[in-house]
Amino acid sequence: MKHQRKGGYLISKIHQLSNRIFTKLLADHEIDINSAQGRILFPLWRKDGISIAELSQKTALGKSTLTSMLDRLDESGHIKRVHSEDDRRKILIFLTEKSKDLSNKYLTVSQDMTKLFYQDFSSEEIDQFEGYLERLLNNLQKEK
Secondary structure, three states, X not given: OOOXXXXXXXXXXXXXXXXXXXXXXXXXXXXOOOHHHHHHHHHHHHOOOEEHHHHHHHHOOOHHHHHHHHHHHHHOOOEEEEEOOOOOOOEEEEEOHHHHOOHHHHHHXXXXXXXXXXXXXXXXXXXXXXXXXXXXXXXXHHHO
């Protein structure tokens, strides 16, 4: 039997473990969202009041998945939906004060995770590693 490559397996295990650690760090910092919700809020912290289509593109989430996640964020008071003044069919997503206040704490947790990921890596190794990850991502995006 040929030697089986394990890159996909390792990426999956890293994803599972990092999500667990990230969730714990969020709780430790008293942030009441999970990592998936942070994935939605993060682009809104950079630019508030964007359409669901634009948010879908920025998060790489399908509109149906995104809509159900937005429902939960809306119910928990983190976002609000507002009809566009230019096009009533278009819904814009805005942060509430509750979510705006989480931005700095979330950034701290993200920075802590980055330090954990790259401890004992040189800058050159990080650049090389991220280059490989981008190539993997590009390979997968060609197939979707």
